[in-house]
Amino acid sequence: xxxxxxxxxxxxxxxxxxxxxxxxxxxxxxxxxxxxxxxxxxxxxxxxxxxxxxxxxxxxxxxxxxxxxxxxxxxxxxxxxxxxxxxxxxxxxxxxxxxxxxxxxxxxxxxxxxxxxxxxxxxxxxxxxxxxxxxxxxxxxxxxxxxxxxxxxxxxxxxxxxxxxxxxxxxxxxxxxxxxxxxxxxxxxxxxxxxxxxxxxxxxxxxxxxxxxxxxxx
Amino acid sequence: xxxxxxxxxxxxxxxxxxxxxxxxxxxxxxxxxxxxxxxxxxxxxxxxxxxxxxxxxxxxxxxxxxxxxxxxxxxxxxxxxxxxxxxxxxxxxxxxxxxxxxxxxxxxxxxxxxxxxxxxxxxxxxxxxxxxxxxxxxxxxxxxxxxxxxxxxxxxxxxxxxxxxxxxxxxxxxxxxxxxxxxxxxxxxxxxxxxxxxxxxxxxxxxxxxxxxxxxxx
Numbered sequence: 001x002x003x004x005x006x007x008x009x010x011x012x013x014x015x016x017x018x019x020x021x022x023x024x025x026x027x028x029x030x031x032x033x034x035x036x037x038x039x040x041x042x043x044x045x046x047x048x049x050x051x052x053x054x055x056x057x058x059x060x061x062x063x064x065x066x067x068x069x070x071x072x073x074x075x076x077x078x079x080x081x082x083x084x085x086x087x088x089x090x091x092x093x094x095x096x097x098x099x100x101x102x103x104x105x106x107x108x109x110x111x112x113x114x115x116x117x118x119x120x121x122x123x124x125x126x127x128x129x130x131x132x133x134x135x136x137x138x139x140x141x142x143x144x145x146x147x148x149x150x151x152x153x154x155x156x157x158x159x160x161x162x163x164x165x166x167x168x169x170x171x172x173x174x175x176x177x178x179x180x181x182x183x184x185x186x187x188x189x190x191x192x193x194x195x196x197x198x199x200x201x202x203x204x205x206x207x208x209x210x211x212x213x214x215x216x217x218x
Numbered sequence: 219x220x221x222x223x224x225x226x227x228x229x230x231x232x233x234x235x236x237x238x239x240x241x242x243x244x245x246x247x248x249x250x251x252x253x254x255x256x257x258x259x260x261x262x263x264x265x266x267x268x269x270x271x272x273x274x275x276x277x278x279x280x281x282x283x284x285x286x287x288x289x290x291x292x293x294x295x296x297x298x299x300x301x302x303x304x305x306x307x308x309x310x311x312x313x314x315x316x317x318x319x320x321x322x323x324x325x326x327x328x329x330x331x332x333x334x335x336x337x338x339x340x341x342x343x344x345x346x347x348x349x350x351x352x353x354x355x356x357x358x359x360x361x362x363x364x365x366x367x368x369x370x371x372x373x374x375x376x377x378x379x380x381x382x383x384x385x386x387x388x389x390x391x392x393x394x395x396x397x398x399x400x401x402x403x404x405x406x407x408x409x410x411x412x413x414x415x416x417x418x419x420x421x422x423x424x425x426x427x428x429x430x431x432x433x434x435x436x
Contacts, residue, residue: 038256038257038258038337038360039256039339039360039361039364039367039368040256040357040359040360040361040364041360066367067340067367067368067369067370068366068367068368068369069363069366069367071363071366071367090344090370092310092338092340092341118340119256119339119340119367119368120310120338120339120340120341121257121337121338122285122310122336122337122338122341123310123338123340123341126308139258139359141258141357141359141360141382141385142256142257142258142259142359143258145287145289146257146258148286148287148289149257149284149285149286149287149289149337150257150285150286150337151285151286152285152308164359167359167385167388170385170388
């Protein structure tokens with residue numbers, strides 16, 4: 001398993017770089033998904049369940065971005081997906097240049113590549129990574145008011161996954177209210193409430209991934 | 219209730235500004251606590267329980283820093299504590315200049331002032347706000363591996379509160395392992411596992427606040 005030390009892109013033209021990555025990935029028929037959330041919302045657990053569900057049909061790669069450690073990448077690698085660890089040199093987000101450097105280190109011909117962005121609801125929303133789709137996770141224990149506090153993340157995401165719904169009875173989380181807040185910020189956002197633990201709602205999410213990949217390759 | 223729109227300090231001398239704030243607060247006998255955590259780890263719930271426990275003995279003020287919204291400040295104000303809302307203009311952290319501007323807007327003669335920093339485990343750790351003590355919260359649903367991923371926050375904090383321990387049976391969280399990781403990064407860190415909901419562990423935390431304030435005023 002590779003560990004790559006990244007530093008912030010010097011280029012000011014992040015958006016242009018991101019568009020180039022997106023164009024190239026589309027030509028290659030590879031769908032890059034930028035996965036964003038707070039620390040501990042269940043990105044890695046969701047990725048594991050997603051890989052388990054789809055690995056017989058698609059080749060899946062994962063780029064784990066963290067400030068430090070390689071615990072997630074080791075876990076993903078054990079599932080049989082290509083996995084690289086990206087260290088961001090203290091940076092609170094990935095940008096297009098960093099994503100491109102990470103992509104260069106992926107050796108397999110993957111159908112789907114997940115970029116597990118740094119755990120943070122703020123900074124990653126500000127930088128286009130060149131991903132085909134942006135997916136955010138909000139976990140039930142975090143609370144249904146988060147769209148009010150971190151609006152940009154909800155505005156920039158194509159998909160909102162509401163994770164850990166098996167803990168809904170334990171926390172005071174109003175699913176309807178959360179969806180309403182999210183859709184006020186972003187009327188087009190697709191919302192998938194799910195539990196990677198009980199598998200409730202997982203099929204809707206993996207169906208979305210399959211149909212989006214198909215659309216991406218048209 | 220006041221809402222203040224803040225912009226990043228232009229001064230490069232954040233550390234010097236922070237030291238000045240600390241010195242001035244010490245002369246006034248006011249203890250400023252910088253409270254940091256991920257989104258949704260329970261900062262506001264902990265603050266509410268803390269205010270309830272101490273408000274008959276001390277005057278407590280709260281500065282709520284958020285990118286947007288004023289839901290937390292309204293909640294705190296309803297408890298009878300002085301509360302101001304600070305908007306960070308999209309910034310992912312508070313710095314010393316922003317803290318000073320916020321302090322100028324506090325009108326009461328408080329004993330304790332809490333700065334509820336922006337929900338983020340990364341950026342707030344990089345900026346000294348001038349607080350007398352730095353306190354971080356890690357909630358049980360976030361997972362016991364967070365010290366490995368966000369080491370700077372654990373290194374910069376005087377206190378680690380492990381919150382929502384009433385959900386421990388629901389999540390795979392090893393308290394001993396988490397404490398071990400945290401102490402490897404910061405041997406002096408005080409650790410308080412607690413639940414603001416059941417009040418388990420709350421007395422240890424409020425005792426620490428009381429003795430620290432006493433020490434601060436010596």
